[in-house]
Amino acid sequence: MTTPKAVQPLPEQRTHAERVALLDFDFAQLSQWLAQFQTPQFRARQIWEWIYRRYAEDFAAMSDLPRTLREQLAATATLTPLAPVAQIVSSDRDTVKVLFQLADGQTIEAVLMLYDQRRTLCISSQAGCAMGCAFCATAQGGLARNLTSGEIVAQVLYFARHLADPTLPLPCSVERPTQVTNLVLMGMGEPLHNYANVWAALHRLTAPDAFGLGARHITLSTVGLVPQIERMADEKLQVGLAVSLHAPNDLLRTQLVPVNKGYPVTTLLEAVRRYVAKTRRRVTFEYALMAGINDSPELAQEMAARLHDILCHVNLIPLNPVADSPFQPSSDAATAHFAQILQNAGIPTTIRLRRGIEINAGCGQLRRAAAHQPLSLEIEARH
Ligand code: SAH
Numbered sequence: 001m002t003t004p005k006a007v008q009p010l011p012e013q014r015t016h017a018e019r020v021a022l023l024d025f026d027f028a029q030l031s032q033w034l035a036q037f038q039t040p041q042f043r044a045r046q047i048w049e050w051i052y053r054r055y056a057e058d059f060a061a062m063s064d065l066p067r068t069l070r071e072q073l074a075a076t077a078t079l080t081p082l083a084p085v086a087q088i089v090s091s092d093r094d095t096v097k098v099l100f101q102l103a104d105g106q107t108i109e110a111v112l113m114l115y116d117q118r119r120t121l122c123i124s125s126q127a128g129c130a131m132g133c134a135f136c137a138t139a140q141g142g143l144a145r146n147l148t149s150g151e152i153v154a155q156v157l158y159f160a161r162h163l164a165d166p167t168l169p170l171p172c173s174v175e176r177p178t179q180v181t182n183l184v185l186m187g188m189g190e191p192l193h194n195y196a197n198v199w200a201a202l203h204r205l206t207a208p209d210a211f212g213l214g215a216r217h218i219t220l221s222t223v224g225l226v227p228q229i230e231r232m233a234d235e236k237l238q239v240g241l242a243v244s245l246h247a248p249n250d251l252l253r254t255q256l257v258p259v260n261k262g263y264p265v266t267t268l269l270e271a272v273r274r275y276v277a278k279t280r281r282r283v284t285f286e287y288a289l290m291a292g293i294n295d296s297p298e299l300a301q302e303m304a305a306r307l308h309d310i311l312c313h314v315n316l317i318p319l320n321p322v323a324d325s326p327f328q329p330s331s332d333a334a335t336a337h338f339a340q341i342l343q344n345a346g347i348p349t350t351i352r353l354r355r356g357i358e359i360n361a362g363c364g365q366l367r368r369a370a371a372h373q374p375l376s377l378e379i380e381a382r383h
Contacts, residue, residue, distance in 0.1 A: 020077045022051065023150030023157075026204065037072055051079070052210040055161035078103075082154045098158070102127065102151060106144050108188055110155040112180075119163065120182040123155040125198050126189025131223045132258045133244075135290060135319060135327040138188045146194040152201035156180060156211065183213060186221040186242070192228035199235065206237055215239050221286065226263040226271045233278040242284040242315070243272060247294050248303035256294065269306060276311045283310065288317040289330035289338060300338045304345035314342055314349040 025033065031044040046064060050056040059065075059074045085107070086099040097111040106127035113120045129136070130143035163178050183205065185191040191198045202218065205211045219240040222229065232241065245265075247253035253260040263271075272283050285307065289295045307314070316339055319329040330338070335351055342349040 019075075021081055021148065021150045022047070022077050022079055023081065023153050024148050025150075026200070027209070037069060039069055043069065047073075048210070051157070052204070052212075055157050055164060057161065080154050080158070081148070081151050082158060084158070100155070100158075102147075108147065108151070108155070110159070110187055112159050118182045119180050120184060121156060121159050121180045122184045122186050123152065124187035124189050125152060125185055125191040125194050129189045130193060131190050133223065133246075134256050134258075135246075135288060135322065135325060137320075137322045137325075140322075143189075143193075146197055147189070149197045149200035149204070152198060153204055153211070156183065156205055156213075160211070180213065181217060183218045184221065184242075185219070190223050190225070191220050192222045192225045192232070195228055195231065199237075202237060202239060219284070223257055223259050224263050224268045225259065226267055229268075229271045229275055233275040238279070238281065240281065240284070241272075241275060242286055243268070245285045245287050245303075248299055248306050252294060252299075256290075265306070269310065272312075273310055281311075283312045285312055285314045286317055287314060288319045289335050290319050291328045291330045291334070293327060295330040295334045295338055297337060297341055300341035301345075304342050304347055307347055308345060312347065314347055316349060316351045318352065 020033065022030065027044065027048055030048060031041065034044050034047070037043075043065065047062065050062045054061075056062055057080055059070045059077075059079065062070055062073075065073075081103055082100040083102075084098050085101045088097045088099075089095070094114045095111060096114075097109060099107055099109055101107050108124040108127055110124060111122040113122070124147065126146050127144040128141050129138045131139060132142075133139050160180050163180060185198065198220070202215070202220075205213050206215045206218070215237040216239075219242050220232070221242040221244060223244050229241070229243075232239075244257065245253070246256050247260075248265065250260060250264045253265055260268075275281075276283055287294070287303070303314075316335060318335060319327060321327070321329060339349045339351055
């Protein structure tokens with residue numbers, strides 16, 4: 001007669017909120033947390049590599065871990081805090097935007113752009129945003145909350161997983177890429193308003209034993225929070241800085257970008273000068289051109305005069321029209337003229353390409369659309 005095998009009691013199943021989010025941990029925290037399972041130290045390294053080098057989505061895939069440990073992990077921890085709920089693909093099939101739902105029901109967006117040699121991913125740093133910029137779709141709902149470092153990292157791992165696995169669907173017109181090569185924090189939220197979590201995420205995304213993306217391939221875009229720009233100048237990671245200027249003087253900028261009241265243009269540009277002096281890195285100024293608002297030749301002259309002594313580059317962004325917003329994009333002629341004035345003054349200037357996806361689903365707009373429709377929508381953006 002065979003004796004029945006001792007059945008190991010499974011740890012009590014916990015809800016998502018009670019489980020520990022492993023993506024929020026750095027390596028030391030993961031090792032420390034694992035100690036409760038009386039498992040050898042090298043298990044932490046294995047799990048770390050499953051997460052950051054192999055982009056594992058669930059514990060069952062971690063085939064070199066003992067089954068009991070995998071079950072214990074699955075019962076007490078979570079691996080991905082994101083559920084993709086909607087996706088929009090540009091008509092030229094080279095831009096993919098995904099709307100993710102977080103465990104508490106909040107939604108955020110990330111966009112993968114595949115149209116040149118670079119594979120640029122644009123991610124969110126907050127659910128909503130508190131900055132209140134007049135022309136921005138995300139601003140309209142205000143700030144819901146900061147994203148955790150794990151929720152920031154997870155957006156990158158999601159796309160890295162898709163690019164690395166040829167069996168996962170990826171709509172794209174170009175030769176199928178296999179890696180994310182560039183990262184921009186230009187999605188929803190103000191990254192410097194969520195400083196600690198954003199930098200914790202950046203450390204893991206750049207660490208050679210974690211995701212390992214070169215810091216120089218990352219750009220952080222800020223509305224212009226001066227104390228945090230000062231702080232960023234002292235960071236060791238060589239992450240690029242972009243500043244959303246949108247107007248060269250306080251009268252206009254305060255109307256478009258309300259935080260200008262606290263950090264007026266002169267103060268902001270002084271902080272940028274100090275940043276450049278300390279880091280020796282060229283800063284990008286973003287400028288969304290709005291018809292009849294901030295696109296006159298006089299404003300271009302004023303802007304050129306204010307920026308002439310700063311190591312910088314200007315990126316002119318054709319406005320993405322936002323529903324129920326009075327702001328309209330500038331004409332191509334006004335955009336070209338504005339760029340010409342800056343260039344003639346010796347300021348390197350580029351005009352951001354306008355993608356089909358931006359016309360129909362600019363930042364924050366997929367989130368708004370999904371709020372009014374059942375989830376799981378797949379939209380093909382039209383030109
Ligand atoms: N909070 C950060 C990141 C925001 S999104 C920041 O302010 O920089 C990245 C860029 O998109 C910013 O320059 C932002 O001002 C700009 N933006 C917001 N709404 C836009 C719109 N409707 N059209 C074009 N650019 C927009």
